[in-house]
Amino acid sequence: MIKKVTFILFLFSFSFTSNAQILTIVNTETKEQLEQVTIFNKETNDYVTTNGKGQADISDFKNTKELEIRFLGFKTQIKSYQALEKNNFLVKLTPTILRIDEIVISATKWKQKKSDLASKVSIISPKEVELMNTQTAADLLTVSGKVFVQKSQQGGGSPMIRGFATNRLLYTIDGVRMNNAIFRAGNIQNVISLDPFTIEETEIIFGPGSVIYGSDAIGAVMSFKTLSANLSLDDETLITGKAITRFSSANEEKTYHADFNLGYKKWAFVTSLSYNDYGDLKMGSNGPEEYLRNSYVERQNNQDVVITNKDPKMQVPSGYTQTNLMQKVRFKPNETWNFEYGFHLSETSSYSRYDRHLRTKKGDPRYGEWSYGPQKWMMNNFEINKKGASSFYDDVTLRLTYQKFDESRISRDFNDNGRETRTERVDAYSTNLDFSKSLSRKSKLFYGAEYVYNDVNSNGVNTNIDTNVSVEGPSRYPDSNWSSLGIYASNQYDFSKKWVLQSGLRYNFYSLNATFDTTFYPLPFTEAKINDSALTGSLGLVFRPKEDWLLSANFSTAFRSPNVDDVGKIFDSEPGSVVVPNPDLKAEYAYNTDISVAKTFGDYLKIEVTGFYTNLKDAMVKRDFTLNGETEMMYDGELSNIQAIQNAAVANVYGFQTGFEAELGSGIGFSSTVSYQKGEEELDNGDTSPSRHAAPWFGTTRLTYNANKLKAQLYADYSGSVAYDDLPDSEKAKDYIYAIDGNGNPYSPSYLTLNLKTSYRFTDNLLISTGLENITDKRYRPYSSGIVSPGRNFVISLKATI
Numbered sequence: 047m048i049k050k051v052t053f054i055l056f057l058f059s060f061s062f063t064s065n066a067q068i069l070t071i072v073n074t075e076t077k078e079q080l081e082q083v084t085i086f087n088k089e090t091n092d093y094v095t096t097n098g099k100g101q102a103d104i105s106d107f108k109n110t111k112e113l114e115i116r117f118l119g120f121k122t123q124i125k126s127y128q129a130l131e132k133n134n135f136l137v138k139l140t141p142t143i144l145r146i147d148e149i150v151i152s153a154t155k156w157k158q159k160k161s162d163l164a165s166k167v168s169i170i171s172p173k174e175v176e177l178m179n180t181q182t183a184a185d186l187l188t189v190s191g192k193v194f195v196q197k198s199q200q201g202g203g204s205p206m207i208r209g210f211a212t213n214r215l216l217y218t219i220d221g222v223r224m225n226n227a228i229f230r231a232g233n234i235q236n237v238i239s240l241d242p243f244t245i246e247e248t249e250i251i252f253g254p255g256s257v258i259y260g261s262d263a264i265g266a267v268m269s270f271k272t273l274s275a276n277l278s279l280d281d282e283t284l285i286t287g288k289a290i291t292r293f294s295s296a297n298e299e300k301t302y303h304a305d306f307n308l309g310y311k312k313w314a315f316v317t318s319l320s321y322n323d324y325g326d327l328k329m330g331s332n333g334p335e336e337y338l339r340n341s342y343v344e345r346q347n348n349q350d351v352v353i354t355n356k357d358p359k360m361q362v363p364s365g366y367t368q369t370n371l372m373q374k375v376r377f378k379p380n381e382t383w384n385f386e387y388g389f390h391l392s393e394t395s396s397y398s399r400y401d402r403h404l405r406t407k408k409g410d411p412r413y414g415e416w417s418y419g420p421q422k423w424m425m426n427n428f429e430i431n432k433k434g435a436s437s438f439y440d441d442v443t444l445r446l447t448y449q450k451f452d453e454s455r456i457s458r459d460f461n462d463n464g465r466e467t468r469t470e471r472v473d474a475y476s477t478n479l480d481f482s483k484s485l486s487r488k489s490k491l492f493y494g495a496e497y498v499y500n501d502v503n504s505n506g507v508n509t510n511i512d513t514n515v516s517v518e519g520p521s522r523y524p525d526s527n528w529s530s531l532g533i534y535a536s537n538q539y540d541f542s543k544k545w546v547l548q549s550g551l552r553y554n555f556y557s558l559n560a561t562f563d564t565t566f567y568p569l570p571f572t573e574a575k576i577n578d579s580a581l582t583g584s585l586g587l588v589f590r591p592k593e594d595w596l597l598s599a600n601f602s603t604a605f606r607s608p609n610v611d612d613v614g615k616i617f618d619s620e621p622g623s624v625v626v627p628n629p630d631l632k633a634e635y636a637y638n639t640d641i642s643v644a645k646t647f648g649d650y651l652k653i654e655v656t657g658f659y660t661n662l663k664d665a666m667v668k669r670d671f672t673l674n675g676e677t678e679m680m681y682d683g684e685l686s687n688i689q690a691i692q693n694a695a696v697a698n699v700y701g702f703q704t705g706f707e708a709e710l711g712s713g714i715g716f717s718s719t720v721s722y723q724k725g726e727e728e729l730d731n732g733d734t735s736p737s738r739h740a741a742p743w744f745g746t747t748r749l750t751y752n753a754n755k756l757k758a759q760l761y762a763d764y765s766g767s768v769a770y771d772d773l774p775d776s777e778k779a780k781d782y783i784y785a786i787d788g789n790g791n792p793y794s795p796s797y798l799t800l801n802l803k804t805s806y807r808f809t810d811n812l813l814i815s816t817g818l819e820n821i822t823d824k825r826y827r828p829y830s831s832g833i834v835s836p837g838r839n840f841v842i843s844l845k846a847t848i
Contacts (some may be wrong), residue, residue, distance in 0.1 A: 164586020401832025
């Protein structure tokens, strides 16, 4: 088989290629060559993108009357091929903050204009990330100003979007789903496995995305596109790359990154390596005293000792390290075929779950230790793309992917010699086949199929730390597998230049098989089997009465099938409660409506407003449960109330996102965005409680300056408060992470931080970036977070490029 593949690739390497016509695109102000600019052929819907030298081959677009040249943060230009030829195939793009018609991929997995989409999509460009200098991929999501991120510890980040979070949000990397069978309803931190330095672009689709992406895509889809391997478009070898070092004062961060691209005409290689070292995180000086870390536990002479913290603002323990590696290989024998292999590897050190270290029991710390073991993620992704008109497709992409997830939990009670280690491994295999086909000048069809298989292995070990003797302990999950097979179709129909109709359907079959070990817990069953299906759809309408108006309405449904975490785990969800397996779960369904309006006023102002409403039925929630007729059981030496995940609730979430962007002239811009969401969840007794993952209102306001070599941004991040009466019932029991109001009840205070970021390009190859975050040294903890956010933080980084 290998010999056959090698022979085929050898034949491809001799395929005929036409003489290239190279278009170069630069920034009007800085003359910087712009990478990843899209040149879009409106007549055929074909496109090319520029490489690291700002170059693209447009030979196939000869005699085209309208080529759209689009790049996020720059004014779109529409040129004919002849006009480009007259200008010696050089295009200069002018920066702008007004964006209404960017090119996006995530909505259908194929490039489309954002103004043709009924769904709300937000794009985070590499230039924005470069200026903001975010530490992790979780922090990167906050750059949009439209994503609220919860953190239980420094090594984490769990997005909350439109009242949903965790396994009701979907992550994709290069078109491949990252969600696996043990993504839980509690806060997760898998997004930090992604390296921000390798992310070429981030797109967030707000609302359901199940038609294209299947299970879990209820609140949003977060799509990350990583660095591409760029080919050379002439006889010279294309060599590009960058090296970055960064320091942050609040956690004494030391980060080092390098990536390198080597491109030939048919082969290209890109390698990336990053290392992050984060110390304990220091909080601010001005805020609730309840947040201070006055003491911590240290192991001395074979016993746990409570140590007085010399600096109560230092959150001990919270530091960790992380290493990321990426390698891509690309082979493009001709204009028809493209082959790309991508390898990703991420591994953290062990890191403490900070909020668990805040819990107490009878006046003493609850735990002597509680940490996550190294979080490891590996992905091998082989992608084949073929262009060329046929009866069934214009473009087709096949993705074959294998991912491996390793994680563990290590805990030990205060002054107890019994350490419990629970280790999980998931082997995730997936195959995606996606097609696009222009049925006519007005109609385009996107369709495909996806198969996903997850194999879950879990084990438990109990160790006596005095004798170092280990014995088998209960596992967190049963040994199990989860699979999903889906087919979908989506159509875009342009009635006219003013009206666009979008529709889509997906049929999905899913199954789960689990085998339970009853050695440690008296479960009344030994296996669970689920075989079921789901049908979801979407219908959207876009109306553009004028070029400066955009109105859209979208109705869509989504589903989340029960996974291994829902069906099979045993864990302590909150003080005094334990969650046990429930093999009788079925899928939950969401029904969503969006209405959006966008208006631009000349070249100086854009306003956007989106309203949404989502109804979640058969929601999987924790409820009181009986096991063998009992309502309580011993768990970790404590008599605990028995609960289980059940299809026992209806939830409703509604809200809006609004914002504006203004260009004030002379390189000055002003923008602001605010998100508001309100969620209610049905309780056991028929009453309602605020939804746990409906964040308080939040937003960002920015004042920017961009002129030649200097960029600067002064911005404020802010969030509303959550009073005790408005806290979800599950949060009221976590008084150890909240401030205390005048009545002695926990609540989440509002906050506002003021921040400044700057970058200066000394030469074409050298950029220095600085930042001063939380200038007023505010001590604040975002809603539901376990760790307090950084205090005043000085950031400096140096970037060198070739």
